[in-house]
Amino acid sequence: MENDKEIIGSQKQQIAKLFEESLRAAFPDIPDVQPLVAICNDPKHGDYQCNNAMSLWNKIKGKGTQFKGPQPVGKAIIENLPASEMIENCSIAGPGFVNIVLARQWIAKSLQKMLIDGIETWAPKLPVKRTVVDFSSPNIAKEMHVGHLRSTIIGDTLARMLEFSNVDVLRRNHVGDWGTQFGMLIEFLYEKFPNWEAGNAPAIGDLEAFYKASKQRFDSDADFKERAQKAVVSLQGGDEKYRMAWAQICEISRKEFQKVYERLGVHLEEKGESFYNPYIPKALEMLNEKGLIEESEGARVIFIEGKKIPLIVVKRDGGFNYASTDLTALWYRLNEEKADWMIYLTDVGQREHFEMVFSAAKRAGWLPPNENDYPKASHVGFGLVLGEDGKRFRTRSTEVVKLVDLLDDAKKRCKAALEERGKTKDWTAEELEQTAEAVGYGAVKYADLKNNRLTNYTFNFDQMLSDKGNTAVYLLYAHARICSIIRKSGKDIEELKKSAAIDLAHPDERTLGLHLLQFAEIVEDACTNLSPHLVCEYLYNISEDFTKFYTNCQVVGSAEETSRLLLCEATAVVMRKCFHLLGITPVYKI
Numbered sequence: 001m002e003n004d005k006e007i008i009g010s011q012k013q014q015i016a017k018l019f020e021e022s023l024r025a026a027f028p029d030i031p032d033v034q035p036l037v038a039i040c041n042d043p044k045h046g047d048y049q050c051n052n053a054m055s056l057w058n059k060i061k062g063k064g065t066q067f068k069g070p071q072p073v074g075k076a077i078i079e080n081l082p083a084s085e086m087i088e089n090c091s092i093a094g095p096g097f098v099n100i101v102l103a104r105q106w107i108a109k110s111l112q113k114m115l116i117d118g119i120e121t122w123a124p125k126l127p128v129k130r131t132v133v134d135f136s137s138p139n140i141a142k143e144m145h146v147g148h149l150r151s152t153i154i155g156d157t158l159a160r161m162l163e164f165s166n167v168d169v170l171r172r173n174h175v176g177d178w179g180t181q182f183g184m185l186i187e188f189l190y191e192k193f194p195n196w197e198a199g200n201a202p203a204i205g206d207l208e209a210f211y212k213a214s215k216q217r218f219d220s221d222a223d224f225k226e227r228a229q230k231a232v233v234s235l236q237g238g239d240e241k242y243r244m245a246w247a248q249i250c251e252i253s254r255k256e257f258q259k260v261y262e263r264l265g266v267h268l269e270e271k272g273e274s275f276y277n278p279y280i281p282k283a284l285e286m287l288n289e290k291g292l293i294e295e296s297e298g299a300r301v302i303f304i305e306g307k308k309i310p311l312i313v314v315k316r317d318g319g320f321n322y323a324s325t326d327l328t329a330l331w332y333r334l335n336e337e338k339a340d341w342m343i344y345l346t347d348v349g350q351r352e353h354f355e356m357v358f359s360a361a362k363r364a365g366w367l368p369p370n371e372n373d374y375p376k377a378s379h380v381g382f383g384l385v386l387g388e389d390g391k392r393f394r395t396r397s398t399e400v401v402k403l404v405d406l407l408d409d410a411k412k413r414c415k416a417a418l419e420e421r422g423k424t425k426d427w428t429a430e431e432l433e434q435t436a437e438a439v440g441y442g443a444v445k446y447a448d449l450k451n452n453r454l455t456n457y458t459f460n461f462d463q464m465l466s467d468k469g470n471t472a473v474y475l476l477y478a479h480a481r482i483c484s485i486i487r488k489s490g491k492d493i494e495e496l497k498k499s500a501a502i503d504l505a506h507p508d509e510r511t512l513g514l515h516l517l518q519f520a521e522i523v524e525d526a527c528t529n530l531s532p533h534l535v536c537e538y539l540y541n542i543s544e545d546f547t548k549f550y551t552n553c554q555v556v557g558s559a560e561e562t563s564r565l566l567l568c569e570a571t572a573v574v575m576r577k578c579f580h581l582l583g584i585t586p587v588y589k590i
């Protein structure tokens with residue numbers, strides 16, 4: 001990390017550490033009690049609570065303990081807390097809950113320290129070193145559809161959150177670049193452009209139309225079909241001519257995918273299905289040696305407990321498939337890339353596939369039997385994108401939506417809206433362009449990320465581009481407004497960070513400050529539960545807290561001006577980091 005500033009971990013982790021010490025001191029005979037610290041259900045009772053008393057009481061009661069119930073257990077936890085400037089007071093509620101009120105000065109001091117040392121010092125500490133995030137992963141020569149868009153957006157956010165948490169992230173694009181369809185495509189390529197090698201790249205133009213036409217040929221002409229099947233064998237046998245044609249087709253697709261990634265600002269490293277192909281025989285041999293692979297109806301399969309249909313790993317014709325590739329990729333990621341967490345993003349329709357692959361890996365002893373132990377594999381499923389008609393999202397009744405057009409449309413609409421507001425008269429053309437991009441693409445991302453990923457959501461431009469409600473537009477404007485408050489004060493914020501102190505005397509200031517401090521634990525939860533919507537929810541709540549504070553506390557021209565400007569700055573810094581984690585470019589001017 002830059003400057004060697006210490007990463008302090010989340011506030012919750014820090015509180016938990018205090019309670020861990022207290023639990024050890026108060027109950028030395030009970031080893032390894034994990035402190036159960038959570039945000040208080042009701043903020044009236046406190047900021048955090050420690051929930052260990054009840055379960056501890058259940059462990060010790062009737063075993064000659066001096067304690068008379070969970071309440072005295074809670075009391076002992078409080079009495080044994082080491083002295084700390086963090087905590088103002090603790091009290092017991094109900095059957096032994098310990099309610100914790102944090103010291104206002106400590107909240108203020110932590111915010112100020114973050115402003116000076118940078119928000120990187122608030123990165124959560126996660127129990128993993130290296131993760132593979134397998135996301136986006138469209139199929140060569142086929143449409144990159146809204147499902148891939150969701151995978152790209154959610155996967156990028158998870159990768160960003162893990163990267164922020166100092167985890168080494170391998171961003172893998174597991175493109176579908178292998179399989180029998182390539183025989184058909186290559187054969188069709190040679191039929192349409194017999195001399196393409198002599199010239200430059202074949203003028204395929206629209207690769208999808210090309211795919212459809214070749215499929216039609218494949219289905220209707222037995223001769224062609226036979227040639228296509230032979231082409232697969234030649235390709236897989238490494239024939240130079242067929243390899244070249246294959247590479248050419250992949251390259252055309254790749255350029256199309258790149259247009260989407262560029263707009264979204266998403267970076268991926270391609271290791272497609274073809275990459276794992278040479279490793280498959282060895283991986284299957286390992287599974288075979290463990291006695292996992294059986295013969296079934298001419299195919300080679302792995303039976304999984306609780307599943308009626310086995311996982312096919314070698315097809316009847318001797319070929320490998322999606323599952324053999326995924327099993328091999330899992331092996332590769334574990335053993336060659338040394339990942340301790342493998343995360344896969346696809347729609348929920350593929351849940352079964354991944355469950356079976358992970359179960360097979362457990363049976364083989366590649367993964368530990370317990371879900372929570374590392375190395376770990378997680379499937380991150382998500383729901384569908386729906387159109388206004390409640391059906392799968394399409395532009396016209398039959399067509400899938402072209403992602404590039406969709407994103408360009410979002411940008412265009414934003415540009416028009418900005419111009420309409422009439423505020424952009426003194427903007428340069430570049431500023432207008434950049435803001436339209438930030439807001440337009442940001443709106444599409446946020447509309448996707450703000451929902452629990454498992455739910456289907458309806459794609460609606462009017463809703464996502466509204467400047468009211470829980471939208472990126474509203475949040476980006478809220479951030480820009482905070483920046484403008486600071487700008488208009490005429491104060492040098494860098495100077496203030498060092499010379500002025502934050503006070504949080506007003507209750508709305510304290511609430512905002514406390515919530516800003518919860519940033520790290522929100523990101524930690526979002527990573528652990530693979531749930532980016534938690535960050536969206538948090539970002540929205542922060543902007544609500546800010547509005548409340550700004551409505552009730554005068555900033556510029558008040559006696560508390562310098563302290564409040566610093567609180568504005570801390571809010572802007574936290575909001576910006578949230579935008580960054582969500583892959584949204586912040587704007588500073590509206």
Ligand code: ARG
Nearest residue numbers: 134137138139174175176346
């Ligand atoms: N290409 C697949 C599809 O479009 C997604 C691949 C996901 N990753 C994986 N390792 N199977 O459905």
